[in-house]
Amino acid sequence: xxxxxxxxxxxxxxxxxxxxxxxxxxxxxxxxxxxxxxxxxxxxxxxxxxxxxxxxxxxxxxxxxxxxxxxxxxxxxxxxxxxxxxxxxxxxxxxxxxxxxxxxxxxxxxxxxxxxxxxxxxxxxxxxxxxxxxxxxxxxxxxxxxxxxxxxxxxxxxxxxxxxxxxxxxxxxxxxxxxxxxxxxxxxxxxxxxxxxxxxxxxxxxxxxxxxxxxxxxxxxxxxxxxxxxxxxxxxxxxxxxxxxxxxxxxxxxxxxxxxxxxxxxxxxxxxxxxxxxxxxxxxxxxxxxxxxxxxxxxxxxxxxxxxxxxxxxxxxxxxxxxxxxxxxxxxxxxxxxxxxxxxxxxxxxxxxxx
Amino acid sequence: xxxxxxxxxxxxxxxxxxxxxxxxxxxxxxxxxxxxxxxxxxxxxxxxxxxxxxxxxxxxxxxxxxxxxxxxxxxxxxxxxxxxxxxxxxxxxxxxxxxxxxxxxxxxxxxxxxxxxxxxxxxxxxxxxxxxxxxxxxxxxxxxxxxxxxxxxxxxxxxxxxxxxxxxxxxxxxxxxxxxxxxxxxxxxxxxxxxxxxxxxxxxxxxxxxxxxxxxxxxxxxxxxxxxxxxxxxxxxxxxxxxxxxxxxxxxxxxxxxxxxxxxxxxxxxxxxxxxxxxxxxxxxxxxxxxxxxxxxxxxxxxxxxxxxxxxxxxxxxxxxxxxxxxxxxxxxxxxxxxxxxxxxxxxxxxxxxxxxxxxxxxxxxxxxxxxxxxxxxxxxxxxxxxxxxxxxxxxxxxx
Numbered sequence: 001x002x003x004x005x006x007x008x009x010x011x012x013x014x015x016x017x018x019x020x021x022x023x024x025x026x027x028x029x030x031x032x033x034x035x036x037x038x039x040x041x042x043x044x045x046x047x048x049x050x051x052x053x054x055x056x057x058x059x060x061x062x063x064x065x066x067x068x069x070x071x072x073x074x075x076x077x078x079x080x081x082x083x084x085x086x087x088x089x090x091x092x093x094x095x096x097x098x099x100x101x102x103x104x105x106x107x108x109x110x111x112x113x114x115x116x117x118x119x120x121x122x123x124x125x126x127x128x129x130x131x132x133x134x135x136x137x138x139x140x141x142x143x144x145x146x147x148x149x150x151x152x153x154x155x156x157x158x159x160x161x162x163x164x165x166x167x168x169x170x171x172x173x174x175x176x177x178x179x180x181x182x183x184x185x186x187x188x189x190x191x192x193x194x195x196x197x198x199x200x201x202x203x204x205x206x207x208x209x210x211x212x213x214x215x216x217x218x219x220x221x222x223x224x225x226x227x228x229x230x231x232x233x234x235x236x237x238x239x240x241x242x243x244x245x246x247x248x249x250x251x252x253x254x255x256x257x258x259x260x261x262x263x264x265x266x267x268x269x270x271x272x273x274x275x276x277x278x279x280x281x282x283x284x285x286x287x288x289x290x291x292x293x294x295x296x297x298x299x300x301x302x303x304x305x306x307x308x309x310x311x312x313x314x315x316x317x318x319x320x321x322x323x324x325x326x327x328x329x330x331x332x333x334x335x336x337x338x339x340x341x342x343x344x345x346x347x348x349x350x351x352x353x354x355x
Numbered sequence: 356x357x358x359x360x361x362x363x364x365x366x367x368x369x370x371x372x373x374x375x376x377x378x379x380x381x382x383x384x385x386x387x388x389x390x391x392x393x394x395x396x397x398x399x400x401x402x403x404x405x406x407x408x409x410x411x412x413x414x415x416x417x418x419x420x421x422x423x424x425x426x427x428x429x430x431x432x433x434x435x436x437x438x439x440x441x442x443x444x445x446x447x448x449x450x451x452x453x454x455x456x457x458x459x460x461x462x463x464x465x466x467x468x469x470x471x472x473x474x475x476x477x478x479x480x481x482x483x484x485x486x487x488x489x490x491x492x493x494x495x496x497x498x499x500x501x502x503x504x505x506x507x508x509x510x511x512x513x514x515x516x517x518x519x520x521x522x523x524x525x526x527x528x529x530x531x532x533x534x535x536x537x538x539x540x541x542x543x544x545x546x547x548x549x550x551x552x553x554x555x556x557x558x559x560x561x562x563x564x565x566x567x568x569x570x571x572x573x574x575x576x577x578x579x580x581x582x583x584x585x586x587x588x589x590x591x592x593x594x595x596x597x598x599x600x601x602x603x604x605x606x607x608x609x610x611x612x613x614x615x616x617x618x619x620x621x622x623x624x625x626x627x628x629x630x631x632x633x634x635x636x637x638x639x640x641x642x643x644x645x646x647x648x649x650x651x652x653x654x655x656x657x658x659x660x661x662x663x664x665x666x667x668x669x670x671x672x673x674x675x676x677x678x679x680x681x682x683x684x685x686x687x688x689x690x691x692x693x694x695x696x697x698x699x700x701x702x703x704x705x706x707x708x709x710x711x712x713x714x715x716x717x718x719x720x721x722x723x724x725x726x727x728x729x730x731x732x733x734x735x736x737x738x739x740x741x742x743x744x745x746x747x748x749x750x751x752x753x754x755x
Binding site (some may be wrong): 013014019022029031048158160161162166168173176180184185194289292293296301308312314327330331338 | 516535722
């Protein structure tokens with residue numbers, strides 16, 4: 001077990017290094033840097049002064065050196081100008097090394113704040129969204145999956161499977177648009193209907209934007225984004241649970257339990273469920289990277305200023321340090337969940353745990 | 356003129372889609388008649404899920420094929436006074452034009468119905484083509500990884516996991532930017548054409564080579580005992596393949612037949628790059644499983660070459676899960692393309708593809724929902740159809 005863990009950690013670290021290097025290389029392409037020079041310096045810079053600016057700000061050195069510097073394993077650049085003033089990456093900190101490993105994530109050019117501060121705030125906002133998504137998504141999808149897989153081929157199974165397929169065929173930008181149109185728009189869809197019936201006096205049933213959820217989360221401003229993210233996941237997890245449940249229900253020990261006269265309920269709850277939930281557990285964990293995807297779309301659509309929204313802002317505005325910070329966070333989330341799902345699978349499954 | 360009622364709108368859409376119904380009726384009629392002789396496809400007609408999936412998919416396929424017959428207006432023409440027109444609005448000045456915007460107008464006063472139908476063309480050419488390239492890449496790499504194992508497998512699996520660990524949207528933002536297209540040394544090619552070795556272009560050059568490699572190995576391993584036939588097949592494959600490759604990947608087709616817009620190439624490559632590792636993992640897994648079978652041992656004893664065993668023994672036996680995954684993956688690729696469009700990274704701002712249209716429509720979603728709802732519903736129905744079809748195929752192929 002220990003060796004397995006160490007090996008996994010090693011591969012994980014290597015993957016993280018490779019991925020951050022790729023992101024670093026792609027965000028630090030010459031045109032990006034030129035754009036940075038013009039936005040930080042002046043728009044009307046000549047090509048020579050752009051080059052000089054890049055030279056003076058430590059962007060003109062080899063890519064690997066700059067990556068090492070950003071990571072904190074290479075000494076930061078310094079530049080002494082004609083007046084004898086020394087500026088540099090790490091001068092303010094008063095140290096030679098200042099990178100990711102020293103806790104220095106850089107300074108966001110869009111938000112005019114340290115990247116670490118921005119990320120902390122935005123990740124907290126996304127954390128709330130994720131939490132509610134999990135609270136809604138996991139029980140519903142497991143329930144649908146178990147009910148459908150319990151009696152494979154029955155009418156309940158057919159109906160629930162179709163629902164699951166439909167929801168997994170609806171990407172977030174589609175379900176979000178449909179939900180806003182039907183529930184979050186004054187004068188259209190269900191809101192118009194509710195107004196006709198006198199249920200609400202004006203406006204829409206739910207809010208189509210979640211700007212106010214940054215201050216206080218209410219059902220009105222948070223229901224639609226949570227539903228949007230959860231819907232896509234529900235279909236997927238439910239289908240996995242169904243398949244796993246259906247497989248378990250055909251096992252010998254289930255037949256034995258039935259034959260010894262246990263009621264169907266007890267068989268399902270006590271014998272089948274435990275084994276059937278091993279596979280969905282890994283799927284739920286592996287779902288996190290997908291949720292990340294959905295979160296970016298949903299936060300953009302509902303204007304909820306969380307991690308995903310920040311990623312889009314950073315990418316759209318050439319905010320290199322922030323984009324790097326976002327990708328580090330995203331890559332870590334993905335890798336850690338992969339690791340946890342592997343570990344959880346090993347712990348839950350006695351055949352693997354004992355060997 | 357009065358605006359149309361909901362019933363009239365539906366009727367007009369149904370009438371406008373007549374070529375679709377005709378083609379669909381013909382296909383279903385023929386299929387029902389010959390159900391028993393059509394193998395897996397014929398067995399689809401036994402399950403209601405399969406039929407509904409097939410109908411949904413074929414509606415869009417025929418809509419894409421007959422799009423010029425179906426559309427009521429040019430998808431790019433802007434008519435005055437029709438900005439944000441509600442569904443069923445009559446034209447202000449219908450001089451010789453179709454007198455209504457059946458599903459309303461968008462923020463640039465273009466006909467939504469025609470744009471959605473034309474968009475089906477974009478979606479249904481890019482998505483299956485990208486999926487096909489991703490499959491050939493995944494198969495060409497996944498078979499040897501699973502069959503030979505060892506260092507090759509470790510290396511390729513690491514690469515695949517690397518790509519899969521990337522958040523898709525971040526990857527799209529990094530790969531589909533205008534900056535990346537102008538970075539890289541320029542390499543002069545034949546006839547005065549210049550190819551820029553930017554990252555997407557290099558990736559395209561590599562990824563588009565895989566279908567050619569795949570087919571070349573396929574023919575070579577099968578017919579290497581019959582050199583005459585092999586040479587003919589190989590010559591045809593290589594000539595056609597490399598010709599297309601030079602046009603699509605290098606944008607330097609000597610005859611000017613094959614070409615792809617740089618933006619489209621970028622989007623295409625990004626989608627293939629994201630999909631191929633998943634296919635690789637599936638193929639590798641199946642190969643690992645099938646490698647231990649008796650018929651593989653038999654052909655090894657017979658002295659068949661490894662590539663023959665992989666491509667002509669393992670691959671045909673892996674077709675079931677691969678066909679199912681192909682269906683699912685086209686749907687998934689459609690979703691990815693939509694995602695790109697949604698973030699404004701799509702094919703081009705004018706393109707009627709559904710993702711871009713949703714993106715354009717979402718800005719005024721709370722006042723004029725129809726501009727985004729119509730393409731959203733279109734995308735959903737197509738992906739739903741593909742998923743239903745995949746599910747039915749899986750069930751039917753498991754039955755034997």
